[in-house]
Amino acid sequence: MTGTMHCEGRWNLDDLILMKTGPGLERALSVLDDAASTVESWRGKLNGALPTKAFAILVRDVERQAHAAAVLDGFSYLWFSEQTNNADALALRQRVDSRLADVRNRTLFVEHWWKALDDDAARRLLPAAGDAAYHFESLRRFAPYTLSEPAERAINIKDVNGIHGIATIYDMMESGFTFSLSIDGETKTLTRSEVMVFARDPDPAKRAAAYAALLQAFIANKDVLAQLYKYTVSDWVEENVKLRGMTSPIAARNLGNDVPDAAVDALLEVCRENASVYHRFFRLKARWIGVDCLRRCDIYAPLEPVVREYSFDDAVRLVRRVFGDFHPKLADLAERVFEAGHVDSQPRPGKDAGAFCYSVVPDKVPWVCVNFNGRVQDVSSLVHELGHAVHGQLAAEHSVLTWHSPLPLAETASNFAQMLLLQGLLTIDRDSAFRRYLLARYVDESYAAILRQAFFALFERDAHRMVKEESATADQLAACYLDNLRSQFGSSVDVPDEFRWEWLMVGHIYHSPFYCYAYPFGHLLVLALYQQYEREGASFVPKYLRILEQGGSKAPLAILDEAGFDVRTKAFWQGGFDVISGMIDELERLGS
Ligand SMILES: [Zn+2]
Numbered sequence: 001m002t003g004t005m006h007c008e009g010r011w012n013l014d015d016l017i018l019m020k021t022g023p024g025l026e027r028a029l030s031v032l033d034d035a036a037s038t039v040e041s042w043r044g045k046l047n048g049a050l051p052t053k054a055f056a057i058l059v060r061d062v063e064r065q066a067h068a069a070a071v072l073d074g075f076s077y078l079w080f081s082e083q084t085n086n087a088d089a090l091a092l093r094q095r096v097d098s099r100l101a102d103v104r105n106r107t108l109f110v111e112h113w114w115k116a117l118d119d120d121a122a123r124r125l126l127p128a129a130g131d132a133a134y135h136f137e138s139l140r141r142f143a144p145y146t147l148s149e150p151a152e153r154a155i156n157i158k159d160v161n162g163i164h165g166i167a168t169i170y171d172m173m174e175s176g177f178t179f180s181l182s183i184d185g186e187t188k189t190l191t192r193s194e195v196m197v198f199a200r201d202p203d204p205a206k207r208a209a210a211y212a213a214l215l216q217a218f219i220a221n222k223d224v225l226a227q228l229y230k231y232t233v234s235d236w237v238e239e240n241v242k243l244r245g246m247t248s249p250i251a252a253r254n255l256g257n258d259v260p261d262a263a264v265d266a267l268l269e270v271c272r273e274n275a276s277v278y279h280r281f282f283r284l285k286a287r288w289i290g291v292d293c294l295r296r297c298d299i300y301a302p303l304e305p306v307v308r309e310y311s312f313d314d315a316v317r318l319v320r321r322v323f324g325d326f327h328p329k330l331a332d333l334a335e336r337v338f339e340a341g342h343v344d345s346q347p348r349p350g351k352d353a354g355a356f357c358y359s360v361v362p363d364k365v366p367w368v369c370v371n372f373n374g375r376v377q378d379v380s381s382l383v384h385e386l387g388h389a390v391h392g393q394l395a396a397e398h399s400v401l402t403w404h405s406p407l408p409l410a411e412t413a414s415n416f417a418q419m420l421l422l423q424g425l426l427t428i429d430r431d432s433a434f435r436r437y438l439l440a441r442y443v444d445e446s447y448a449a450i451l452r453q454a455f456f457a458l459f460e461r462d463a464h465r466m467v468k469e470e471s472a473t474a475d476q477l478a479a480c481y482l483d484n485l486r487s488q489f490g491s492s493v494d495v496p497d498e499f500r501w502e503w504l505m506v507g508h509i510y511h512s513p514f515y516c517y518a519y520p521f522g523h524l525l526v527l528a529l530y531q532q533y534e535r536e537g538a539s540f541v542p543k544y545l546r547i548l549e550q551g552g553s554k555a556p557l558a559i560l561d562e563a564g565f566d567v568r569t570k571a572f573w574q575g576g577f578d579v580i581s582g583m584i585d586e587l588e589r590l591g592s
Contacts, residue, residue: 004338147243178211204301258408284584343370344367365389376438411522411523
């Protein structure tokens, strides 16, 4: 990277599939078809007495199919995202989707057989899966909680018209809401995403009006929405706890994430105990926006930006510097993404507006999409996605079935890279206004990812208990939510009573109960690791690289344990809050 000048540009997909149409593409489709046929040839040959050697061959066949599927899926997704209005790309995406669904159906019997296999046979065969063992182990994680086949079939059928129907009704209601907002004397009818723009407006009156409009629409439908929530909770508890025998409602999510209950309990407890860290921040923010006490509708008030302009080349150099200061390997792996021509950084109409990294298959350097506009947040987003790309490359020795990190660890490298960038920028730029802006932005965003989401999970824990044991009413759930908000904000934010209905707006608690804690888990994990890096310096580096190198070849906690981090302890998670607290100390020192 030293001698090369980096400019914004488009990526190259040629080393994934050489031609977008014609022989290159047809070859990739026939590789998939062949691989699926090979897996299909095992039909009728799978039983508990299968020799381990045969199982090892089956696993290689499954890997070959997964690789071929990932190439096509990745290619069609990347081509489509570079120009979402390209009809050819869209047509290919649809063609690939239906081909993938077809091969999945043809070969699903392998998974079914493996999941239904008795424990002794599974234990005997598992080591023969080699590096793919954790994938096969994961498929059986739910085995102790699996019911008889007719019962499972009945649950599936009834879910389609039952709990999935409830979620669909919620979505239909929620997406049908419009919000009337009077802006500069004119009344406008807006969608939810449009109204949320005003929730972040510099004008306090617009922010208040935005929240009032939002809440009003949900409160007008509160009886139905609350009833849908109670059905959601009852279904979750009845199925997971009463029928399947899990120990608690949250345990069902923990099992999916393969994280022990103790680690999640410790995380949520530490979040509850550290709410006061953010109270200090909200008092500071009140000063910055010139009020005595922040109102709930002010918490996303924008901070006065301190503008710095970066050319794309500046950004790439910065990324290389912060990665290289940590370990040269990180800088080299980031550089490989540029060398391979796998970065699409140029903003243009029709391109996916977001940022992502797509690690397609272990033997290809990952692809990175950003929309670079020269602001500090664009540099941050570039470093985040390159963090993912480095993670993918460090784990590339693993099976295609186990190289992707499990959900609780999926944002480790990306968020850690952002912390490295933040500290790098703070070291380089001594201007106090800029430092304050950088730190304030970080803490601001961390609130939404950590504390707010953790308190959603805490509310869910109470709500599931209340619905299960006390047949709680909508008003009782709302009162519980208001208590939750009061303990989240203390006296640092003025929370009006209407916010007791805010939970009706939180789609995650309807769609995926307890999903929300994945955000604080991922964010605090990185902050806690960062704190250890600050404390230990160079001796931390190999432990951190070891975490990334494992990809998804083991359970998340096995990976962390092996690197010497015990996330079952409150002390570990506290380290994350100590970093945030340190940033707020500095913000207090920097004054207003
Ligand atoms: Zn990410």
